[in-house]
Amino acid sequence: xxxxxxxxxxxxxxxxxxxxxxxxxxxxxxxxxxxxxxxxxxxxxxxxxxxxxxxxxxxxxxxxxxxxxxxxxxxxxxxxxxxxxxxxxxxxxxxxxxxxxxxxxxxxxxxxxxxxxxxxxxxxxxxxxxxxxxxxxxxxxxxxxxxxxxxxxxxxxxxxxxxxxxxxxxxxxxxxxxxxxxxxxxxxxxxxxxxxxxxxxxxxxxxxxxxxxxxxxxxxxxxxxxxxxxxxxxxxxxxxxxxxxxxxxxxxxxxxxxxxxxxxxxxxxxxxxxxxxxxxxxxxxxxxxxxxxxxxxxxxxxxxxxxxxxxxxxxxxxxxxxxxxxxxxxxxxxxxxxxxxxxxxxxxxxxxxxxxxxxxxxxxxxxxxxxxxxxxxxxxxxxxxxxxxxxxxxxxxxxxxxxxxxxxxxx
Amino acid sequence: xxxxxxxxxxxxxxxxxxxxxxxxxxxxxxxxxxxxxxxxxxxxxxxxxxxxxxxxxxxxxxxxxxxxxxxxxxxxxxxxxxxxxxxxxxxxxxxxxxxxxxxxxxxxxxxxxxxxxxxxxxxxxxxxxxxxxxxxxxxxxxxxxxxxxxxxxxxxxxxxxxxxxxxxxxxxxxxxxxxxxxxxxxxxxxxxxxxxxxxxxxxxxxxxxxxxxxxxxxxxxxxxxxxxxx
Amino acid sequence: xxxxxxxxxxxxxxxxxxxxxxxxxxxxxxxxxxxxxxxxxxxxxxxxxxxxxxxxxxxxxxxxxxxxxxxxxxxxxxxxxxxxxxxxxxxxxxxxxxxxxxxxxxxxxxxxxxxxxxxxxxxxxxxxxxxxxxxxxxxxxxxxxxxxxxxxxxxxxxxxxxxxx
Numbered sequence: 001x002x003x004x005x006x007x008x009x010x011x012x013x014x015x016x017x018x019x020x021x022x023x024x025x026x027x028x029x030x031x032x033x034x035x036x037x038x039x040x041x042x043x044x045x046x047x048x049x050x051x052x053x054x055x056x057x058x059x060x061x062x063x064x065x066x067x068x069x070x071x072x073x074x075x076x077x078x079x080x081x082x083x084x085x086x087x088x089x090x091x092x093x094x095x096x097x098x099x100x101x102x103x104x105x106x107x108x109x110x111x112x113x114x115x116x117x118x119x120x121x122x123x124x125x126x127x128x129x130x131x132x133x134x135x136x137x138x139x140x141x142x143x144x145x146x147x148x149x150x151x152x153x154x155x156x157x158x159x160x161x162x163x164x165x166x167x168x169x170x171x172x173x174x175x176x177x178x179x180x181x182x183x184x185x186x187x188x189x190x191x192x193x194x195x196x197x198x199x200x201x202x203x204x205x206x207x208x209x210x211x212x213x214x215x216x217x218x219x220x221x222x223x224x225x226x227x228x229x230x231x232x233x234x235x236x237x238x239x240x241x242x243x244x245x246x247x248x249x250x251x252x253x254x255x256x257x258x259x260x261x262x263x264x265x266x267x268x269x270x271x272x273x274x275x276x277x278x279x280x281x282x283x284x285x286x287x288x289x290x291x292x293x294x295x296x297x298x299x300x301x302x303x304x305x306x307x308x309x310x311x312x313x314x315x316x317x318x319x320x321x322x323x324x325x326x327x328x329x330x331x332x333x334x335x336x337x338x339x340x341x342x343x344x345x346x347x348x349x350x351x352x353x354x355x356x357x358x359x360x361x362x363x364x365x366x367x368x369x370x371x372x373x374x375x376x377x378x379x380x381x382x383x384x385x386x387x388x389x390x391x392x393x394x395x396x397x398x399x400x401x402x403x404x405x406x407x408x409x410x411x
Numbered sequence: 412x413x414x415x416x417x418x419x420x421x422x423x424x425x426x427x428x429x430x431x432x433x434x435x436x437x438x439x440x441x442x443x444x445x446x447x448x449x450x451x452x453x454x455x456x457x458x459x460x461x462x463x464x465x466x467x468x469x470x471x472x473x474x475x476x477x478x479x480x481x482x483x484x485x486x487x488x489x490x491x492x493x494x495x496x497x498x499x500x501x502x503x504x505x506x507x508x509x510x511x512x513x514x515x516x517x518x519x520x521x522x523x524x525x526x527x528x529x530x531x532x533x534x535x536x537x538x539x540x541x542x543x544x545x546x547x548x549x550x551x552x553x554x555x556x557x558x559x560x561x562x563x564x565x566x567x568x569x570x571x572x573x574x575x576x577x578x579x580x581x582x583x584x585x586x587x588x589x590x591x592x593x594x595x596x597x598x599x600x601x602x603x604x605x606x607x608x609x610x611x612x613x614x615x616x617x618x619x620x621x622x623x624x625x626x627x628x629x630x631x632x633x634x635x636x637x638x639x640x641x
Numbered sequence: 642x643x644x645x646x647x648x649x650x651x652x653x654x655x656x657x658x659x660x661x662x663x664x665x666x667x668x669x670x671x672x673x674x675x676x677x678x679x680x681x682x683x684x685x686x687x688x689x690x691x692x693x694x695x696x697x698x699x700x701x702x703x704x705x706x707x708x709x710x711x712x713x714x715x716x717x718x719x720x721x722x723x724x725x726x727x728x729x730x731x732x733x734x735x736x737x738x739x740x741x742x743x744x745x746x747x748x749x750x751x752x753x754x755x756x757x758x759x760x761x762x763x764x765x766x767x768x769x770x771x772x773x774x775x776x777x778x779x780x781x782x783x784x785x786x787x788x789x790x791x792x793x794x795x796x797x798x799x800x801x802x803x804x805x806x
Binding site: 339340346350351353385 | 467
Binding site: 083084085086087088089092123124125126127128162163164165166167168179180181182183184185186200241243244245249250251281285317318319320323327328331332335338339341 | 693719
């Protein structure tokens, strides 16, 4: 189902002007939230069934509740705006088109959980989003939507903005904390989880941009409304970044029962030059390739699980038959070797060896021994790596081979 | 409170790690980066074990026990990960002075030549002070020396890891030689190095066949020159 | 090193010093935007100002792709060569940059003006193929656009903010 909740103001309002946001219903949700007790706000988010939109799909309300329960202060709300998953650009579109909505979501999260400080960590390459957010924070603080005694209440919340510096792994929440703390952006072993030991070791809510943008409409319209959108298992509006060999690449909003075929053919205008789908990479480089015969699966968790995939960040990259798949796999392998942080052994060494093997295969040398080695690398990185980067670094390679008809039985 | 490790019922207390619980009943889990005097970093992943119900394997050095957890330290999934990690290590590091790792490799049937066609990082041997030499061809990047130099022991902060991914390495500020760093030559880094990448000068010279007298003589001269310069 | 504008650098350091180590990343970013790259003497100044160990500062600089411990061109040309841009012809864009600039990815032109880089996904897949020159955005572009874009950038000299294509 097509919805227009998250993108309703994108392209409609001037992202540099607070007044425009307010004239389009901006900060109404924060006003409403402040009239309720914080635990009621948490309850509403829990009841909505909203799950994180960054890729891990953890229930947002559960996260908030855990932080709300912590007595240690200060607590933090961190907005993960380090969008770096290849093929994913929805957060950028939100930040560039409707930056105040992200701030409003953060303020509501802070009120609900008792946090006093907020951080936005914006990807370094997103200069425009950074500039707009900075201006948005200044304006919102000036107008009393952020800062001390917000809207005359006794709730205070100050927001800082950090820029990333070119490291995909900093999208991993604990690596992001390390980065803000002035360290090398290497992930921490979990547990402990951010809800108890997050930024500066304090209880922390960390949510993705799109997740936070869901919060104001959810608070305004209620959990019941939210649940009425899309499938029971994953309600609410979702953004999909569709790109590659399609006629109209872009960010599209739909509920999660939308099918891959609908996204490609109806939303994104079909494959370019009337061509055919060779493969679709769902969920970015960390995601999974789906073959042309599986395009009718819905983009929900259970739907994609049937074909061994998951929605991840909502990235949909279409590879048509004109493209050499080896070149695509080579780029994915290169990406992970380049972005591995180097902390844990399986990923530091495995991504490098994976790249070397895929490079050889792409040049035409297909040896049985290399398929076996790739499989062991995939299994070892998936099972033994410290963070999600390594755990997913072999997914696209192995599933890509499968779509190419070179899958191995024990994958 | 108890856990089941490899079919054995092991009584445990809540703060115990899986590694400690296993030791109690004489089950040895391979490990590399963990050291009794240093904060566990859980980065070598050799100690991963299979915890029934967990999505991934878990590092036994930091994972705390939970009542009735069922843990396998020798399942095929565990052995495959351990074997591959050792094969990967051997493909870029000289493990000749790490007998424990070689023994683990044998135990899981690792083929140490399996990835030897890959790129290998090579370094010159840094012999820039009279106290110890650094041979990063033997370095597994366990990070112990950096920890010992920093918050865990000496608070000297001469060392860091530089670079990223496969090209990470132990380094100083802009690759400066040790004497130009904050290093106080305490020797803690040498003491915690598990693979012979860091070595006391005496030990190296002895290996090179110098007599104790000759070593003593040479070291005395080096140190005299060193203090004069400083 | 007389060509380092120390007054500006010190002002940035002074602004971030109260945050200590948590000010390190933004301080490095801002100082680099003034000095072009992070030389040992600049990094030492930052380390002292923020009270962060020297080695740690170096470890942080070398971790991040957008921080440089060596000189780079006044303009860094970042061509996205990841999946979606590749599908839309990024290889031809990289080739056009190579032939116009006469350098390979990772290299800097002899006049010190341009550094060419192929970059992991820049998150502008709806504008593929896409490239950035410092913070200017260009995409979708064709190989034929490349000489004109780079020529304009060269003429603009200072690389002030401009509208992309």
